[in-house]
Amino acid sequence: MRWRRARRALTVTAVLGLVAGGAAVLVMWPQPRTAVPPAPGPGARALSAVETGTPAASADLTALIAERVRHLRAHPRDDESWAVLGAAYAERGTRTGDSADFPRAQRALESSLAARPEGNARALTASAQLALARQDPRAAAGQAERAVRIAPERWPGYPPLIDAYRGLGDDKAAGKALETLRGLRAPEVVVRFAAARLYRDRGWREDAAANLGDVVAAARSATEEADARRLLGELAAERGEPERALGWFDGALRVGPDRYEALAGRARALAALGRSGEAVRVYREAYAGRPVPEYALELGELHESLGAGREARERYDVVRERVRARDAHGVRGGLLLGTLDADHGDADAVGSAVSLLRDEAKARGASPVALDAYAWALFRAGEVSAADALYREVRQKGGRGALFAYHRAEVALSLGDPGSARRGFGEVLRVNPFVSPLVGVRVRGALAELGEPSPGGPEVTHGPAQPMTSPSPSPSPSPS
Template sequence: MDNQASRRSGHRVRNAVVALSLGAALFTAGAIGLAPGGSTSGASAPHAAPARGSLGALQARVKLVPKDAGAWAALGMAYVQQARTTADPATYERAEQALKRSLAVQRDDNINAEIGMGALAAARHDFRTALDWARRATTTDPYSSVAQGVLADAYTQLGQYPASYKAVQRMNDLRPDAPALARASYTFELRGETDQAVTLMRRSLDAASTTGERSFAHTVLSTLALQTGDTRQALQESETGLRNAPRDSALLEARARAEASLGQTQQAVADFEAAINIAPLPHYLLGLGELQQSLGHKEQAEAQYAVLRGQETIRRTGHTPADTDAILFEADHGNPARAVTMAQEALKTRPFIAIHDAYAWALHRAGRDEEALGQADQALALGTRSALFRYHRAVIQHALGDDAAARSDLETALHTEPHFHPLHAATARALLKRIDKTS
């Protein structure tokens, strides 16, 4: 669990196209709180997040007081958040420099910098390093709920789900605030228990103390509504959030997906474009590109795909693991064999269910269906209610000649979320129809 990251992930992230990949990083504005005044107790200190402070003010503070370890840590976390919301990887370097400066000033018992380093590693999809820093932070302060959140996020992305549930429970025992309840919601979402996930996310919304926390909750509630086919509720949640945060890119994307599901494609395109103008994140670009493609707007779709290819070139240059949207994009709109390689590399450092799903789809597109089925089964092993995951497995099962299993997954996907993808939902309906005719 995207550090209530760039919107639950990251991302922390969560929509039909990238499935649960945004859950990869659950750090968002207001989600990671660094204890003020050098306090290390996340349980008792006020929940103050570095992203809440002005970046300029933090920069001025460290210039004025260069030995202020807490200010350097807060500046580092502010840079992490800025990188997540602007898609500027160079900002991560500034984050690392600030956090290392904090540790240089105060090497021992520097819980804020340790949490920040864990958040930074998670944002870079280096989850083993994130886990190391999280363990260090929880050793420094066993009573820090925030450190437990970093620990939970790392365990989740490393596929160590029971350990992540334990860390989330510990986080809520220490301090059942909005970030803790959001992570608890996600543990139930991963297991397909959507009703409980919604209940806990509404509790997170009630506990929210910042605009960022409220926006995040509405984004997730909109996504959860879409996952159950309640498109009107999904639209309502996103619009409620946007009334208080009209330039929140994740809420704009959530509204775009709800509008697309309702057939309001012109409004959906406008909202996707608005989100991309704020933050050109890969899943926004892919969502708009595939929507434009479904509408027959080839030039407009290709414009988004061209940006995605440019981002992929930058990623390869930096030798960072691919995320699910990059793998799925390559599988569907590029070179499936390359997508397989990307997924294999990603799985080495991030054996998370969304990576298993993307790997399964890449293998299928590359004609390796027997291998693909094993990966698809792992993607659904927790019981996650993802129409996209179900669709991917159904297509693989059909390719292997198991139409009964394919029918079951297709029916579940379309019942769960009838408009789960601008391109694949129509293909799913057509495939189900063909199977029914031949059976």
């Protein structure tokens, strides 16, 4: 019995030893790990952005372009790759300011359509994006409409369609396209960006800011977040809040790989804050990295506001050179060149501006921006009554903002209506007194010359009220 008990004890001890040893082996033996997928490379990041119509970094786009070019050498009939290549060229040209990418994009898209002439919604969508980059919203609308007719359930065709309708001033069509996009289960970031741009046009800045704030929170890339922060900066600037705008632009610079649009915004904010020396330096840095004529024009006006006439004229010459260079690549430059000549040209240049901006107003449909520029050129050419009539039309079509208020005030002052002029200049100061360095100086000078309103109430100051022949349309309510 004693022997059996001893043997049983030895057996239990051995079993416990094996269990303990096994546990030790399990602890010491490396456990299998769940494989972590590698982060997408630059080409894959750019491909995802191009296919969803969201912002992509210029370096990533360059990587994607190189990959597609190599692929197409071996597969020259791959219509989808040609369409991706065209979209990547168009986006890179926009982000870098190098309009030489636009003819490359056009050739790639023509190759895609040659390989698949029918039903090629992807190439048509990219063609609409290219037309927007070339500042031709009418052509963009035509291509995007074809794309959504071919594939109405394919959501990537709708963001360029919305932007094209915005460029044509067709708010109703843009809103309808946005609602269709919402119903197609597009990525939330895509819908938020599209909604923010449309709401900004409508003057619903708080709604636009709310959508961009959601993009900042849900951004899937640094480029998306940086673009949303930059647009939030632009909204703050339009509300006359340069300090807040500066914060948003600095945030965009911290997170985004492409710096130059945010740098230009930072320069505008610095100029509004009176930090002119810094603003000049930052404008130069922005233009060096992204040489678009818009930056040269803004820098020229800053120089002019500081009394540096020679430097201003040099910048205006650069604007004309860059517009000509972009024109060779298919970019419409009439709106910018006409604006430059109307504001800063001699009598002959102002006459040319009227012709240029008349053509732009026709090409851009009901765009309040184009109509405002045309009306201002008419005023600068001495056709004050025609300008006044056109401004009344522009106001009905949604013209708003500090620059629009300033233009209307100058027309009213020229027509001998000091009350309307005073209200218009005051609106500039309320909405955005920093709309541009030159406008701010002029508005304050004009209000000083006008002085305080005459006593006696509005009938004395503005004349008797005129009876309304028809009710004014009610403003559209802001969406909840």
